[in-house]
Amino acid sequence: MQKLEPSIKDDVQQILETIIYLYTESRRITKELARRAQLTGPQLTVVKILEQIGDLSLSELSEKIRAQNSTVTGIIDRMEREGLVVRERSTADRRVVIIKLTAKGSQLAEDIPIEPMKVFQSALSSLTKDEMRELLRILSKVSKRVKAIVRRDVDEAVGDKAKELEGQDR
Amino acid sequence: MQKLEPSIKDDVQQILETIIYLYTESRRITKELARRAQLTGPQLTVVKILEQIGDLSLSELSEKIRAQNSTVTGIIDRMEREGLVVRERSTADRRVVIIKLTAKGSQLAEDIPIEPMKVFQSALSSLTKDEMRELLRILSKVSKRVKAIVRRDVDEAVGDKAKELEGQDR
DNA sequence: CAAAATTGTTTCGTGTACGAAACTTTTACT
DNA sequence: AGTAAAAGTTTCGTACACGAAACAATTTTG
Structure with missing residues (x-):
């Protein structure tokens, strides 16, 4: 069943493992940075995105963080409970919910000096x-x-x- | 704040996105293959690992699929409920739980002809x-x-x- | 214009995923 | 042997994550 010669097979395996490592490490870093601000990984991501881009609709936010709307609804629920964001109905289209950072949320975004992805950008820059x-x-x-x-x-x-x-x- | 020249910055961004794509695609493929056998992604992974390696302790299995023991406990709970695996106490060390495929589990493993990772191995082989x-x-x-x-x-x-x-x- | 299709969001049910604490058995130490 | 430390597993609480269905507002169509 295995027709690859051993060395090639090892290369393939190592490449896969390296890619998996890089991905999981990125999540680990996000989580670690988030922990210091009493946030979860996804919550940190949301806070940083809203800080940089500004208010977004729930759908736009979902797209940015590559998650389903139903997932983001839950994340925003918890963040709203913590007073980090507020929901506001769009006046232009009343189906749309706009997510805004509160003062507390903005402050938190500022307090976390580094974006997780910066670590990778820095590494790639080597x-x-x-x-x-x-x-x-x-x-x-x-x-x-x-x-x-x-x-x-x-x-x-x-x-x-x-x-x-x-x-x-x- | 951004000191990278544009083209380099784009390269970095694209590399990150490609790595993320490859990782998420691997999960999507696993999930899709699993769906056809009425399994979830992790469950398919477990079934295929047990088919190839044979019986494993819960800890060994956790290590193989890169998850925490507490996570795997849950996965095995559900699989045991479905009659895909059984738990057996090790006679050598009675702290250890051995996970074994049932006949139904083995059959299922056979029915899924391709391992998710094969797709990547094939792609890398190009x-x-x-x-x-x-x-x-x-x-x-x-x-x-x-x-x-x-x-x-x-x-x-x-x-x-x-x-x-x-x-x-x- | 009114019914129908579409878009945006939430709800619901199920399955991970993880860390901390609890529990059991084994091993190490005195 | 007897206690302490370690190893393996499970339990518990919380947070994603996703798809299907429900719901609400908007746009399209007949």
């Missing part, structure tokens, strides 16, 4: 310009491949295509 | 050997930098170090 280009090029290639595979094999008939997919492993 | 080495080298470098920054700046005094960190952005 690469040479060429390395950065190369990284982006290769990651994009992988990304495109994943998208193609997903379209063909996962979204349609995983079962039928499984053998074929494994056949490509060599 | 890279040349040189590209793979280069990707791994660069990602490792980033990873090391992140670890170093985290040790120095996040785990200790984020507030004090924030300015300094931003200064490194150029």
Whole structure:
């Protein structure tokens, strides 16, 4: 079943693990920074986004933090309970709820000096310009491949295509 | 505050987004594959791991799926309720709980022909050997930098170090 | 204009996810 | 042996996270 030669297989495994590491680390950092302000990770994200962009509708906010509306409703519920944000009906479109930072929320945003993503930006900045280009090029290639595979094999008939997919492993 | 020149900044942003895409896509694929077998993402992961490795203690399983014991307890509770696995006390060490696939669980594992990670392995395999080495080298470098920054700046005094960190952005 | 389709939000039910505390069994120490 | 420390698991409380259904306001259509 495994047709990759060992060293290649190890590379693949290590790359996957590194990507997973980078992602989970980003969440860990967010969480750690948030903890110091008595916030949760997602709450810190919301506070920082509202500070930078200004008021947003719930849907816009959901899109920014890549979560479903129903998830964000809960996050905002808890933040409103803590007095960090307020909900306001839009006068232009009364279906829309606008989320605004309160004074307390703004103060908190200021108190947290660093955005979680800054750590990654800083780390990436240690690469040479060429390395950065190369990284982006290769990651994009992988990304495109994943998208193609997903379209063909996962979204349609995983079962039928499984053998074929494994056949490509060599 | 932003000292990166635009093109570099865009590269950084794109790299971050690509990494986030690859990670979230991997969860989406897992979930989609799981859905077809009436499983959840983590449950599919557990079933596939047990199929390949064999029986594991709860702690070993937690480590494999990178989750806390308390999280896995819940996952196993639900899977046991569905008759996919059983808990057995280890005779060697009676503190230990061994998780075993039932016949139903094994059958399900067989029915799902492809492991979620296979998609990524396949995509990564489209890279040349040189590209793979280069990707791994660069990602490792980033990873090391992140670890170093985290040790120095996040785990200790984020507030004090924030300015300094931003200064490194150029 | 009125019914229908659409858009934005919330509610509900289920499943993670995590840390702290509680519990059980084992190991280490005196 | 007897107590203390450690290891493995579960319980508890809280916070996401998501999809489906419910609800409200707006826009589209006949």
